[in-house]
Amino acid sequence: MPEVLVLVDHDGERVHHTTYELLAAARRLGDPAAVVVGTPGITGRLGESLARHGARSVQAAESAEADEFLATPAVDALEHVTREVSPVAVLVSATTDGKEVAGRLAARLDAGLLTDVVDVDPSGVATQVVFGGSYIVRSLVTHGPPVIALRPGSFEPEECPVEARQRGLALPPVDPARSARVTARRTALGGDRPGLTEAAVVVSGGRGVGGADGFKVVEELADALGGAVGASRAAVDAGYYPHQYQVGQTGKSVSPQLYIALGISGAIQHLAGMQTSKTIVAVNKDPEAPILDLADFGVVGDLFTVAPGLTREVTARRAGS
Amino acid sequence: MNIVVLVKQVPDTAAERTLSGTDHTLDREGADLVLDEINERAAEEALTLKETAGAEVTVVSMGPDSALDAIRTVLAMGADRGIHVRDDRLRGADVVTTAKVLAAAVRTVGDVGLVLAGNATTDGQASAVPAAVADLLGLPQLTQVRELRVTAGRVRAERETEHGEATLDAPLPALVSVTEKINEPRYPSFKGIMAARKKPVETVGLDDLFPDADAVGFLVTRTRVVEAVPRPARTAGVRVTDDGSADRQVADYLIARKLL
Ligand SMILES: Cc1cc2nc3c(=O)[nH]c(=O)nc-3n(C[C@H](O)[C@H](O)[C@H](O)COP(=O)(O)OP(=O)(O)OC[C@H]3O[C@@H](n4cnc5c(N)ncnc54)[C@H](O)[C@@H]3O)c2cc1C
Numbered sequence: 001m002p003e004v005l006v007l008v009d010h011d012g013e014r015v016h017h018t019t020y021e022l023l024a025a026a027r028r029l030g031d032p033a034a035v036v037v038g039t040p041g042i043t044g045r046l047g048e049s050l051a052r053h054g055a056r057s058v059q060a061a062e063s064a065e066a067d068e069f070l071a072t073p074a075v076d077a078l079e080h081v082t083r084e085v086s087p088v089a090v091l092v093s094a095t096t097d098g099k100e101v102a103g104r105l106a107a108r109l110d111a112g113l114l115t116d117v118v119d120v121d122p123s124g125v126a127t128q129v130v131f132g133g134s135y136i137v138r139s140l141v142t143h144g145p146p147v148i149a150l151r152p153g154s155f156e157p158e159e160c161p162v163e164a165r166q167r168g169l170a171l172p173p174v175d176p177a178r179s180a181r182v183t184a185r186r187t188a189l190g191g192d193r194p195g196l197t198e199a200a201v202v203v204s205g206g207r208g209v210g211g212a213d214g215f216k217v218v219e220e221l222a223d224a225l226g227g228a229v230g231a232s233r234a235a236v237d238a239g240y241y242p243h244q245y246q247v248g249q250t251g252k253s254v255s256p257q258l259y260i261a262l263g264i265s266g267a268i269q270h271l272a273g274m275q276t277s278k279t280i281v282a283v284n285k286d287p288e289a290p291i292l293d294l295a296d297f298g299v300v301g302d303l304f305t306v307a308p309g310l311t312r313e314v315t316a317r318r319a320g321s
Numbered sequence: 322m323n324i325v326v327l328v329k330q331v332p333d334t335a336a337e338r339t340l341s342g343t344d345h346t347l348d349r350e351g352a353d354l355v356l357d358e359i360n361e362r363a364a365e366e367a368l369t370l371k372e373t374a375g376a377e378v379t380v381v382s383m384g385p386d387s388a389l390d391a392i393r394t395v396l397a398m399g400a401d402r403g404i405h406v407r408d409d410r411l412r413g414a415d416v417v418t419t420a421k422v423l424a425a426a427v428r429t430v431g432d433v434g435l436v437l438a439g440n441a442t443t444d445g446q447a448s449a450v451p452a453a454v455a456d457l458l459g460l461p462q463l464t465q466v467r468e469l470r471v472t473a474g475r476v477r478a479e480r481e482t483e484h485g486e487a488t489l490d491a492p493l494p495a496l497v498s499v500t501e502k503i504n505e506p507r508y509p510s511f512k513g514i515m516a517a518r519k520k521p522v523e524t525v526g527l528d529d530l531f532p533d534a535d536a537v538g539f540l541v542t543r544t545r546v547v548e549a550v551p552r553p554a555r556t557a558g559v560r561v562t563d564d565g566s567a568d569r570q571v572a573d574y575l576i577a578r579k580l581l
């Protein structure tokens with residue numbers, strides 16, 4: 001079977017859930033080959049879980065500077081392996097980082113790029129949801145190895161243990177005149193919460209939350225459900241919550257199993273980032289709020305009573321089960 | 322220093338966006354076109370640098386005739402000159418072609434210290450063009466930036482993504498893409514609007530940018546749409562008015578849907 005490259009997302013210790021989704025998608029197209037880019041020793045820590053999810057080979061681009069530069073180490077590694085093995089496709093997660101890596105790689109390879117893909121079939125046709133969820137488009141790459149960025153949450157990870165060959169890649173050093181150096185990193189202050197774009201559950205607050213303190217109610221519900229916290233642009237602009245959590249057209253696009261909107265009116269630009277969620281629950285005081293027109297379960301009510309009540313219910317039922 | 326700002330005209334998002342039935346490209350005729358809001362912020366950053374450090378600001382846009390309006394808007398804000406890449410063959414250009422064309426346009430400016438772009442467009446939202454342009458130009462990429470400092474031949478920036486924040490550092494020349502939170506863009510003044518009419522805008526086509534290319538072999542897109550269908554609109558499901566039991570009802574619903 002032809003190979004399909006998968007760029008591994010990881011935090012240095014563990015493989016991100018999104019990578020397992022990529023491996024599941026890759027298996028539809030060919031033999032998954034995982035490309036790991038990180039500091040020395042990383043492949044030893046990640047190899048086993050990659051093989052458990054079907055990676056037939058693990059291509060390791062380990063170097064001390066892998067974490068020190070933005071994007072280019074991953075692009076260099078993918079370009080190198082692509083030129084070597086001529087894969088049928090290269091898959092990355094459609095996160096902010098992933099889309100940038102994909103864009104650079106496609107430019108270098110003069111290859112077709114498809115981003116925010118939610119499905120792929122064995123013939124290579126990829127499905128995208130565009131214009132904030134108003135169109136479904138199916139496309140093919142017609143030139144070069146397809147570079148495909150898959151939207152997190154679109155594929156179910158599958159275990160499929162195989163024997164993975166490991167191979168080290170020797171790449172030339174990064175040229176600091178052509179790459180930006182990362183001099184400090186602060187991980188998202190979500191603490192143990194899942195990443196916004198990867199989370200199965202997202203609980204978002206809007207202007208109705210009324211202030212930064214009010215977001216505690218949002219966070220508590222998110223934590224009870226094991227989800228991520230999101231925010232509308234109005235909430236972000238008012239300083240209630242940091243910008244990196246903004247959901248919508250100019251924020252992040254999310255498509256979780258469950259999206260809960262608290263005190264969000266449902267402006268078209270907010271819907272653009274969340275209306276592909278599988279299930280939408282909304283709580284809003286105003287029965288006319290547009291969000292209630294598309295919620296699978298809409299509550300006309302005060303978020304400050306409904307959300308804490310729901311948090312208690314969830315906690316109690318989880319403890320009970 | 323020369324600064325280039327990459328700007329795109331997009332359909333106003335408050336309006337409905339449709340795909341043309343014939344070739345699945347964005348139906349621009351039916352849409353209200355505006356300069357993408359994030360690009361105003363990229364322009365604002367360039368103009369601040371022009372005022373504080375001295376720079377000549379060139380605004381570049383690839384698009385149909387109407388894209389000239391987007392260029393004029395940035396000239397009215399205070400940019401010095403424009404390059405309008407306009408060529409009918411570019412209709413339906415993919416990310417790679419867009420990036421190649423923009424990179425070639427930047428090269429015509431010469432001695433560029435900084436290329437500024439928006440982090441994502443509101444129509445395509447590929448969020449990949451700036452990274453691809455950086456790659457083609459061999460420039461360090463400082464993208465998704467909410468704070469920017471340019472001093473002594475270096476650029477430092479605060480990057481923000483769903484995974485957290487990072488401080489980036491690179492020598493000039495470099496490419497920066499900004500988020501909508503980086504600044505508040507200025508409004509063009511009446512004087513600015515009048516002055517913009519007289520500022521030079523060069524219109525270039527593919528033959529100007531790629532004089533050696535074989536026109537037949539020029540790839541406009543490396544992808545093909547097989548099918549495009551409108552997605553059925555979502556409809557409302559259950560609706561309750563809270564009488565003190567809504568929390569329990571939502572929990573029951575989540576259990577029934579196996580979400581809890
Ligand atoms: C170019 C552009 C890009 C944009 N990008 C985005 C984007 O990425 N994301 C985004 O979200 N927006 C975006 N917007 C803004 C968007 O148009 C709306 O202004 C924004 O989404 C409104 O946020 P909101 O629903 O929180 O606030 P509002 O519209 O003010 O709604 C607040 C809601 O809270 C309800 N409420 C108040 N108190 C309570 C309470 N105690 N309990 C229950 N409900 C309560 C109210 O009834 C109201 O419906 C963009 C706009 C433009 C022009």
Ligand SMILES: Nc1ncnc2c1ncn2[C@@H]1O[C@H](COP(=O)(O)O)[C@@H](O)[C@H]1O
Binds near residue numbers: 383419438440443
């Ligand atoms: N046709 C274009 N002309 C000029 N700049 C563009 C064009 N397309 C994209 N850009 C730039 O790239 C940014 C991100 O676009 P995108 O990658 O398409 O989301 C935009 O905000 C612009 O700065």
